[in-house]
Amino acid sequence: MNTTAIVVFLVLFAFVTVLGFYASSWRRGDLSVLHEWGLAGRQLGTFITWFLLGGDLYTAYTFVAVPALVFGAGALGFFAVPYTIIVYPFVFAVLPRLWSVAHAKGYITAADYVKARFESRGLALAVAVTGILATMPYIALQLVGMQAVLQVLGITGTGFLGRDLPLIIAFAILAVYTYTSGLRAPALVAVVKDTLIYITIIAAVILIPAHLGGFGHIFALSQAHLKSLPKPGSTLLAPKAYAAYATLALGSAVALFFYPHALTAVFSTSSRQVVRRNAAFLPLYSLMLGFIALLGYMAIAAGVHVPGTDTNLAVPLLFQKEFAPWFFGLASAAILIGALVPAAIMSIAAANLFTRNIYKEYFAPGATPQQEAGVAKVVSLVVKLGALVFVLGIPLQFSIYLQTLGGIWILQTVPMIVGSLYTRWFHRSALLLGWLVGMVVGTAMAASVQFKSSLVAVFGVLGYAGIWALILNLAVVVVLTLALNAARVHNGVDATADADYEADSVTA
Amino acid sequence: MVRRSASAGGSRWWYLLLLLPFVATLLPPIYNRATPALAGLPFFYWYQLAWVVVSALITLLVYALTPERPEARGTERGKGR
Numbered sequence: 001m002n003t004t005a006i007v008v009f010l011v012l013f014a015f016v017t018v019l020g021f022y023a024s025s026w027r028r029g030d031l032s033v034l035h036e037w038g039l040a041g042r043q044l045g046t047f048i049t050w051f052l053l054g055g056d057l058y059t060a061y062t063f064v065a066v067p068a069l070v071f072g073a074g075a076l077g078f079f080a081v082p083y084t085i086i087v088y089p090f091v092f093a094v095l096p097r098l099w100s101v102a103h104a105k106g107y108i109t110a111a112d113y114v115k116a117r118f119e120s121r122g123l124a125l126a127v128a129v130t131g132i133l134a135t136m137p138y139i140a141l142q143l144v145g146m147q148a149v150l151q152v153l154g155i156t157g158t159g160f161l162g163r164d165l166p167l168i169i170a171f172a173i174l175a176v177y178t179y180t181s182g183l184r185a186p187a188l189v190a191v192v193k194d195t196l197i198y199i200t201i202i203a204a205v206i207l208i209p210a211h212l213g214g215f216g217h218i219f220a221l222s223q224a225h226l227k228s229l230p231k232p233g234s235t236l237l238a239p240k241a242y243a244a245y246a247t248l249a250l251g252s253a254v255a256l257f258f259y260p261h262a263l264t265a266v267f268s269t270s271s272r273q274v275v276r277r278n279a280a281f282l283p284l285y286s287l288m289l290g291f292i293a294l295l296g297y298m299a300i301a302a303g304v305h306v307p308g309t310d311t312n313l314a315v316p317l318l319f320q321k322e323f324a325p326w327f328f329g330l331a332s333a334a335i336l337i338g339a340l341v342p343a344a345i346m347s348i349a350a351a352n353l354f355t356r357n358i359y360k361e362y363f364a365p366g367a368t369p370q371q372e373a374g375v376a377k378v379v380s381l382v383v384k385l386g387a388l389v390f391v392l393g394i395p396l397q398f399s400i401y402l403q404t405l406g407g408i409w410i411l412q413t414v415p416m417i418v419g420s421l422y423t424r425w426f427h428r429s430a431l432l433l434g435w436l437v438g439m440v441v442g443t444a445m446a447a448s449v450q451f452k453s454s455l456v457a458v459f460g461v462l463g464y465a466g467i468w469a470l471i472l473n474l475a476v477v478v479v480l481t482l483a484l485n486a487a488r489v490h491n492g493v494d495a496t497a498d499a500d501y502e503a504d505s506v507t508a
Numbered sequence: 509m510v511r512r513s514a515s516a517g518g519s520r521w522w523y524l525l526l527l528l529p530f531v532a533t534l535l536p537p538i539y540n541r542a543t544p545a546l547a548g549l550p551f552f553y554w555y556q557l558a559w560v561v562v563s564a565l566i567t568l569l570v571y572a573l574t575p576e577r578p579e580a581r582g583t584e585r586g587k588g589r
């Protein structure tokens with residue numbers, strides 16, 4: 001327990017709490033309608049969007065788990081870097097079209113879009129359910145990142161309440177200001193979060209290697225340590241891991257922006273040009289992520305020992321060991337706030353999906369925008385409560401398994417969302433069946449390795465299960481589309497026009 | 509009001525440049541080496557970190573080469589219905 005670190009930590013936490021509540025009056029809008037509460041009025045510019053998306057995609061769990069993987073396995077954990085390199089050229093080419101059609105037609109979720117494109121409630125439900133299922137464990141993992149920090153700070157006590165109370169309090173505060181301020185709260189808090197994260201990482205990358213005798217020495221120690229592990233790792237890839245490394249990077253990159261929380265941030269921007277510009281500027285976060293991954297090796301070289309196999313504690317323990325107490329407090333606050341921002345956006349995104357595509361679609365077709373916002377606010381609370389119960393009541397490993405599955409599942413919605421942005425050739429029934437096949441096969445593949453990893457060998461090639469399932473998904477879609485189109489089966493009425501995909505706002 | 513963003517000069521072919529980062533990073537055999545090291549970082553690491561920057565510059569270049577000029581297109585902006 002370190003008083004200086006805890007005081008710095010609490011002051012910063014109090015500051016973002018005030019900011020979260022103040023956010024409700026920032027760029028004031030009528031928060032009783034859904035596009036104001038859940039998309040911050042679609043008015044975020046390049047600068048705020050950069051922070052919002054950065055805070056949204058590079059989560060506390062990322063900061064803890066990526067170096068933890070490097071710490072425990074070596075080079076394979078670095079796949080996060082090619083992943084976050086190639087995601088942006090992809091986003092630059094594809095997402096402006098989705099932004100445009102959503103803006104022109106007033107869509108709030110990806111499910112709104114596929115429903116209109118194919119006149120298909122089935123596809124919309126598939127997108128909504130997949131999105132909600134994949135998001136829930138992701139929120140739970142943000143709590144895991146918070147717990148790692150609180151534990152190393154020494155704020156947590158013993159016993160059921162003592163251990164979990166700080167986490168519950170932090171999360172309850174987050175839930176209340178998300179309820180009152182909607183997406184405006186994480187948008188403002190993200191600016192503080194990322195400033196703290198950048199300060200922490202720049203300091204870590206300058207100070208720690210110098211203190212540990214330079215990167216050459218760090219890598220030499222790491223290589224020796226990884227070789228000695230019961231399951232040996234290395235600072236370079238084994239040739240049989242090449243396909244795994246590349247397919248993990250590719251699959252993760254293609255899936256990332258079709259998570260509901262990523263699309264919510266994209267749809268909240270004020271113009272198509274904001275999306276294009278951010279694809280060019282967001283890689284600054286990827287550079288930071290690369291250095292964060294290297295923290296795993298620094299932890300090895302610094303002689304950090306984690307209790308049991310809990311490698312998630314590697315980075316917080318490294319910071320505690322290498323930083324002055326006040327700076328350790330700041331770094332801890334950075335990671336904890338780094339969990340609050342994505343948790344808020346994820347719960348808003350899940351709430352938007354539930355409200356638009358399940359509640360309004362199946363239970364209250366006549367719901368007004370005010371009723372929609374009311375339901376979404378309550379759902380955002382329920383989602384967070386669910387994640388909390390999940391983390392406190394179910395073994396941690398289960399959340400990690402589910403999050404692995406989440407990535408595989410989200411990939412299966414890519415053919416219907418991305419494919420349809422360019423052509424109306426695909427048949428809606430083929431897309432739905434392809435999705436179903438991909439979901440079942442992807443899940444079965446992960447189950448075949450007891451969910452311990454997302455890597456599965458197909459014809460002797462070890463690769464990411466999400467990519468294998470996607471290939472099968474696409475094969476089903478193409479073959480069935482050919483058959484259904486040949487048989488002239490009705491393919492729904494398209495509510496969008498070609499021009500909608502190029503539309504921009506006046507302010508561009 | 510919604511405007512249509514017509515490409516204002518600049519060929520769509522420039523988008524093909526965006527494939528370069530994929531080729532450079534999705535083929536690990538071309539960079540899975542320890543040497544030459546840079547400031548103690550094995551080639552594997554600094555090569556990929558360098559591509560973060562190169563890829564961002566390529567994206568920025570394509571952004572600059574494919575300017576979009578908004579044109580009026582008289583439909584109502586449908587804010588979240």
